[in-house]
Amino acid sequence: MRRHVPLLAAGLLAATVAPAPAARAQRVQSASFVNGLTIPGDALDLSDGSDFDRRLGFFSDLYYDRRRGEWWGLSDRGPGGGVLPYATRVQRFTLQVDGATGRISDYRVLETIKFTDAGVPLNGLAPAPSDVLGNAFDPEGLVVNPRNGHLLVSDEYGPSLYEFDRDGAIVRRYATPANLVPRDAATGTPNYAGNAGNTAGKASNRGFEGLAVSPDGRHAYAVLQSAMLDEGAGSGRYMRIVKFDTQTGEAVGQYLYELDTAGQGRGISAIVALGNERFLVLERNNRGLGVGATLGGADKVVYAVDLAAATDVSDLAVTGGVLPDGVRPARKRARVVDLDADVLPELGGHSPEKWEGLAVGPRLDDGRYLLLAGTDNDYSVTQSGTGTQFDVWLDFSLADPYASSIQCPLGETTGCVFTTGGQPATLTAAYALLPGVLHAYTARIDGYRPPTTVPEPATLALTALGVAALGALRARRRPDGDA
Numbered sequence: 001m002r003r004h005v006p007l008l009a010a011g012l013l014a015a016t017v018a019p020a021p022a023a024r025a026q027r028v029q030s031a032s033f034v035n036g037l038t039i040p041g042d043a044l045d046l047s048d049g050s051d052f053d054r055r056l057g058f059f060s061d062l063y064y065d066r067r068r069g070e071w072w073g074l075s076d077r078g079p080g081g082g083v084l085p086y087a088t089r090v091q092r093f094t095l096q097v098d099g100a101t102g103r104i105s106d107y108r109v110l111e112t113i114k115f116t117d118a119g120v121p122l123n124g125l126a127p128a129p130s131d132v133l134g135n136a137f138d139p140e141g142l143v144v145n146p147r148n149g150h151l152l153v154s155d156e157y158g159p160s161l162y163e164f165d166r167d168g169a170i171v172r173r174y175a176t177p178a179n180l181v182p183r184d185a186a187t188g189t190p191n192y193a194g195n196a197g198n199t200a201g202k203a204s205n206r207g208f209e210g211l212a213v214s215p216d217g218r219h220a221y222a223v224l225q226s227a228m229l230d231e232g233a234g235s236g237r238y239m240r241i242v243k244f245d246t247q248t249g250e251a252v253g254q255y256l257y258e259l260d261t262a263g264q265g266r267g268i269s270a271i272v273a274l275g276n277e278r279f280l281v282l283e284r285n286n287r288g289l290g291v292g293a294t295l296g297g298a299d300k301v302v303y304a305v306d307l308a309a310a311t312d313v314s315d316l317a318v319t320g321g322v323l324p325d326g327v328r329p330a331r332k333r334a335r336v337v338d339l340d341a342d343v344l345p346e347l348g349g350h351s352p353e354k355w356e357g358l359a360v361g362p363r364l365d366d367g368r369y370l371l372l373a374g375t376d377n378d379y380s381v382t383q384s385g386t387g388t389q390f391d392v393w394l395d396f397s398l399a400d401p402y403a404s405s406i407q408c409p410l411g412e413t414t415g416c417v418f419t420t421g422g423q424p425a426t427l428t429a430a431y432a433l434l435p436g437v438l439h440a441y442t443a444r445i446d447g448y449r450p451p452t453t454v455p456e457p458a459t460l461a462l463t464a465l466g467v468a469a470l471g472a473l474r475a476r477r478r479p480d481g482d483a
Contacts, residue, residue, distance in 0.1 A: 028274070028304040028334060031371050031441035033342040034102045041380040041433025045091055046112040052411035055079065056091070056109065058436030059357030059374030061142040061211065061270060066362070066450045070144075071095050073357065074153070077124030077138040079379035079410070080389050082193075086124035088137045089114045090151065090168070095372075095438075099365045102442040104372070113168040115139070115153070122170070126157070130193035133158055140356070141211025141222060141270070145246060146451035152211060152246070154222045157192050159207030161222050161244060174220075174249040177242065177314065185230065200230040208242075209356070210271035212279055215449040220244045221279070223257065226267040232321040237262045238329065241271070241307070255310040256318070256329040259283060264297070270358035275449045277307040280336060282358045282373070288340075290353025291378045291392050291434060295402055298351040300339035302358065302373075306331040337441055339373060344437065348396040352437050354378070360450070364442060371441040380433035381410065392419070393431040406431060 043056040057075020064071055071093050078086025092111040095104055115122040115137060122137035141154035150171060151164040158181075161174035183190040185200040195204040202224055209225035221243055227236025243253035259266050265286030272280040281303050288298035311327045323329070340351040357374030364370060383389050390407035393416070398404060406425045408416035418425045 027446040028280070028336050029444045030335070031302075031337045031443035034440040034442055035104060036342070036344045036440065037104060037107055037438045038344060038346045038435040039107055039438070041377055041435050043436075045089070045109055047087075047089065047114065050411065052079075053086075055379055056436070057089070057379060058377050059438070060140045060376050062357035062359040062372055062374050063142050063144060064359045064361045064372070065144045067146065067452070068144075068149075069362075071359075071361075072142055072144065072151075073374065074139055074142040076140055076156075076376065079381035080124075081378075081383065082124060082126035082136075082138065083383070083387060084125070084389065087114045087121040088124050088139050090139070090142065090153070097362055097364075097370055097440075099362075102364055102368065102370045102440050104370075104438060104440040107438065113166075115162075115164060115168045115170070117170045119169075126194075127192040130191045130196075131189055133160070133192050136192065137162075138205075138207070140207070140209045140225075143211050143213040143220065144451070145213060145217045145220075146215070147217035147246065152213065152220050154208035154211040156205060156207035156209065156225070159202050159222070159224065161208065161211070161220065163246075163249075172249055174244055175251065177251045177254065179314075179317075180224070180228065180240070180242070182229070195229070198229055201228055203227070203229050203233045206233075206267065209267065209269055210282070212271045212273040213246075213451055214273055214276050215451050216276075217246060217451060219252070219276070220246055221271060221273065223268050223271045223281075225269070227318075227321070231318040232262070234265070235262050236318070236321050238318050238321065238323070239268050240313070241330065251314070253312045254314045255307050256313055256323070256327070257281065257305065258329045258332075260301075264299075266299075269354070269356040272358050272360055273451075274304070274360070274445060275447065279305045279307070280358060280360070280371075281305045281330075282339075282355060284339075284355055286353060288353035289347055289350040289401065289434070291380060291382045293353040295350065295400060298340050298353065300351065300355045301335055302337035302339070302371075304333040304336055306333055336443060337371065337373065339439065342439060346396065346435075347437070348398065348401060350396075350401070352377075360445070360448070368442045368444050369448065371443055373439045373441070375437040377434040377436050382407070391433060393427055393433060395430045396432070397430060 044054040045056045060076040061074040073091045093109050096106040127136040138156040139153045163172040182198045182201040206225040208222040210223045212221040223241045237259045238256045241255045245252050270282035284300040310330045343349045352375040354376040356376040359372045361370035393406040394401040405419040416425045
């Protein structure tokens, strides 16, 4: 009597025993610029409220969910730098990509999702009291966990790592390693809102800036924007990349990344996984076209980085900015993108200050991949020394757009003054809010492993049953041991 292995078990078995393709060394060729888009600074998202409340936040991070064909764009704590109430949120958007050239067009927001905890919005306001994090949230890094489709979001205030369902409701808070918490090293008292009283842990506004996820979704990698207070702060060259286990929510490793140089607000803005230990890292200074930035001297680069031989420094400190003997930082393999080399005429040929979003997009017809980079425009809002907030309007046709920039009350176009001198000013059609910017690049990435869905435990159990069933069948068909 002929016996058949159930089709489900047989299919699972085939997936289990099929030989894996030979691994290829990951190598990223220098990327080629294709084109760029500017998105008006007064564009609106799909939430409720006034036009100012709905002002579209750009791109503290970008993510492409290859399984679902979805683009995601994350905005940070909102206009005002943590002094104005703002329900933090993420945008799901669509982007047309030419499969032959990689050219991008037609950016459109499809969904605006606000982050909540038990129905209460996570707010961009700075923590108050300063030693209690509460629901204060400054989202900076975003990935989609391929295991369950949840959103993982890193935060600067903590620094923290959160998991949200696809409606924006918090599912879990990951455990922040104690050495990263901003605190007085002698008393352990934290100050999440600023540096006052802190001597150790992350520097203010320099928490988890970037986030990556391994191809199987098992690990998330959050990176501090700059060196910790006890490791050099603004003058330090070594940042920490923290590896989290997405099953336990615990940190399982910390590694060092060395900046090219220190100073000028230099730090890491984004990290993207190419494999389990290989990444793209966006390193930049704070020069360029922005809100209140220094115009010249912009330096924004993307490196291919390898953690395979890096030392786990979870229990080590970089005292005085000097590496302990035998400690190896992440290896920088190649410079992939020079973001300053390609500027748009719409911005007067100036490089934006805050390149913060980076994602590997779809594969193109010839095997290359789209790389998408994006800027954070700070909602085109600045503040005075006393904390009063203003919209900033610029004329990008000028050699120095800052020279005649105009400040207006938030959401208003009257009652404006020139930023320099404070004299009354009238907005004309030549002026615009600072836009969000997207750049498209193409690159060949040998051995790239995009995030893919992995079997859930129940599926794995069925797979095991399939293997057992086939083994029993073979035993029945080969009683004498012959093939």
